[in-house]
Amino acid sequence: MTIPPDPKRVLIFDTTLRDGEQSPGISLNTAEKLEIAQQLSRLGVDVIEAGFPITSRGDFEAVQEIARNVEGPIVTGLARTHAEDIDAAYQAVRDAERPRIHTFVSTSDIHITHQLQTTREDVEGQARAAVAHARGYLDDVEFSPMDATRADVEFTARVCRIAIEEGATTVNIPDTVGYTMPHEYAAYLRRLYELVPELRDVVLSVHCHDDLGLAVANSFAGVLAGARQVECAVNGIGERAGNASLEEIAMLLHTRQPDVGLHTGIVTTEIARTSRLVSRLTGYPVQPNKAVVGRNAFAHESGIHQDGVLKERTTYEIMDARTVGLEANAIVLGKHSGRHALQQALEDLGFPVSGQALNQAFRRFKEIADRKKQVTAMDLEALVTDELRDDLGAYSLEWFDVEASSRRPPHATVGITTPDGEERTGSFTGDGPVDAIFRAINAAAEADARLREFRVDAVTGGQDALGEVSVVTETGGWTASGQGVSTDILEAAGRAYVRALSTARRRARLDAERAEAQLAQAP
């Protein structure tokens, strides 16, 4: 990969599945990651960072599945400078149409001294060896000097020059801790260009975090300074306050294209749906006032604004909601809709299903259609992603009974199936009906999980809306999340809780693997 032929084209590098998945409480399984990657391909991103293959067998497998199955974007995996990291990244991405290896090492003294506990000279050597090793496998190699914005720009320039000498085709300058300011970041990049003129022969990339609310503005300042790749995540998820929001940077370049003259390959009408999918699978809500994808981003409340919009839309709107794919979902099914109509609707939504998967989806669809008059595209999305979550080796909730009242403590009885296929029941009294169900599930599963976070969202509007419950549990110091969808909040809560138990079980296995890979040990 060299500079794209069109100098006005900004590449969108999506790190939802790598930096985004590093957010606390998020643990996506392979099926979920693949589903998000397929949607990112429909969205038109240029690069998918699918994971960090060395960190666990689960991470490795997910990157490999995405590399093998997702068409369109470049697929990359992250690697420290260690040879075994790069070997793992290569093995994971090698089957992609267009594979990339992304390797990084810190150039800030604070990281070099305290975390890596090494010297600048050693960092130079690590960068040289890593890029050379990666280029031995692939022509497309990205290099990132981590924490560059807090590093000496001259030293960072030296390391970038080495990476380019060894064949790096993209050089990414991360604001790892979200510390920089737009004018400062632009000046830093301009200085790098002065110190390393050969940066003009590769793609310069930006990677900004939102700790001070400036991730999008810093990324944009970088683009105006010459960067042609932006690393970002859907809904702005990621470590701490997250990465630059993909949808904000894309709509900024789109809306201000007449003035700025740059464009991306993003299919803007897929933005809303991508946002919903990522929110649903990660359990991370989008606040109503979030730019572009918040439910009120296009709503007008004050009399003056409503009056203006009625007279002329552009008085208070700079974007049309339809541009980001809101109000575009015309599909509506009902209880009399057949298996074929469901299959067609799911295909229109980008979920080709048949055979056993279709049978199972149809069974869930009928259950919901019996309770809801109209099943919309958003309901179907929720149901399909809900079904995706059931995988092997998981607990499942078979039935429950709850009595709740303001006049006596609530009581719940549940029946579950364990990962080994065993059927068990449990009963408990709780502080509330949800608490009672969770304790009853704990009793049935002989688990000691504790609830840390609990969230319910209506998937669609209306009295008969599907509700989605997201929970974060803690078991032995590890957090795990689970989601469940139903018109019945207690059923959704129960489904979410057993999934969190299943995730916790999976995480415990990953943890053991990661310990084996000795991730935390500095080189």
Next chain:
Amino acid sequence: MTIPPDPKRVLIFDTTLRDGEQSPGISLNTAEKLEIAQQLSRLGVDVIEAGFPITSRGDFEAVQEIARNVEGPIVTGLARTHAEDIDAAYQAVRDAERPRIHTFVSTSDIHITHQLQTTREDVEGQARAAVAHARGYLDDVEFSPMDATRADVEFTARVCRIAIEEGATTVNIPDTVGYTMPHEYAAYLRRLYELVPELRDVVLSVHCHDDLGLAVANSFAGVLAGARQVECAVNGIGERAGNASLEEIAMLLHTRQPDVGLHTGIVTTEIARTSRLVSRLTGYPVQPNKAVVGRNAFAHESGIHQDGVLKERTTYEIMDARTVGLEANAIVLGKHSGRHALQQALEDLGFPVSGQALNQAFRRFKEIADRKKQVTAMDLEALVTDELRDDLGAYSLEWFDVEASSRRPPHATVGITTPDGEERTGSFTGDGPVDAIFRAINAAAEADARLREFRVDAVTGGQDALGEVSVVTETGGWTASGQGVSTDILEAAGRAYVRALSTARRRARLDAERAEAQLAQAP
């Protein structure tokens, strides 16, 4: 009010109660607005925009209550250029320690032509008359040319010059539709300074919206260009994608002070609590990855980051969570805590209560303490704000019974008291237990509200967490929100729903008043 003596001091103008309260579904009553204003005073904001007094009697009263009771900040009310708007704003703020009138008129041709349906000359005349009229009442007058960033800068300059001639002491340049970019906004302000040198004799202010994710960056660019007042809102709420986030701009200036050399009067340790209060009273959640105040803004998940932070905190952290008031809540009460301990704890939290209010708070506290082992400061905050919501003329939920099961439709029976003091019961079967409760309440209240949004948050962590339910209902085209707090999700949902019914009733009255005031009619 003239230029503050310290040229490095940036004034924080909080519009949570005006632009923020214009967000769809938010309808704060006077007690809630007063509570937020008191907290804004503790937070150290310089100006509180308390509302838009002409729009309804409720708005007027809330501004007046805040002006009369909140010490510290300047209190202002918004007014169009109409004489009656300015009269109302003056009457509402006149009793404040330091009152201000804030008047505005659009200078963009798109607004002048389509919304105001008038001419540039008329706009000049309106600005002149309005500022002169306001200065007849008060020495502190702010003027805003609405939609300035899409307006001809020379015409906007002409209008600003007129406002300053007539005595405006603050001139605010709004990016009303969230369209501008940092470099463009800075250039616009620099051009205004060139065209209107007398702008240097007043406070230049910025007011940015987040439609393209740039509100904080644009505000910051404005400050670097010379502005010394930033208009912003807690949690970034406001029309559409909202205003610049107060907490982000404050922590940006705080964190980068050594480099930027500017400061604010914000007491940063009050930030987290202010964010929670506003989120709770407005029903607007804060997403986990929100900068500064999201629950994960200070969390580290990846092995590499955790390893780094354990070795040296600053490797991956640029702010300390304690600086924004997280992890500062040491108060813990239990079921054996007495009335005096509760009173003391509430006072420490800034809620001085006694007499009947204390009795009622103590009764609720005991109910919760019976179900929860430890009642924390965050629980108390939630309970107190929950109690604040009960006002006269409201429905209340007295009791409920629910049976829910995966094997038959859920059924609910409720008892409520109507605003007229009448006791009624209702029974209904629903799609889920929450739906059943809501339908039963509708039946008891003879209401036809429909659920539009539904949300549940855990106030604190742990299995016995207090849950807070927020609902948005629709009745005859109007939306209304309500919140309820309990360890029992069904009880919290029921409390939230009856409050939404009460809010809808209040809104219907406000609507009638606003129609009377003919808000939507252009001058």
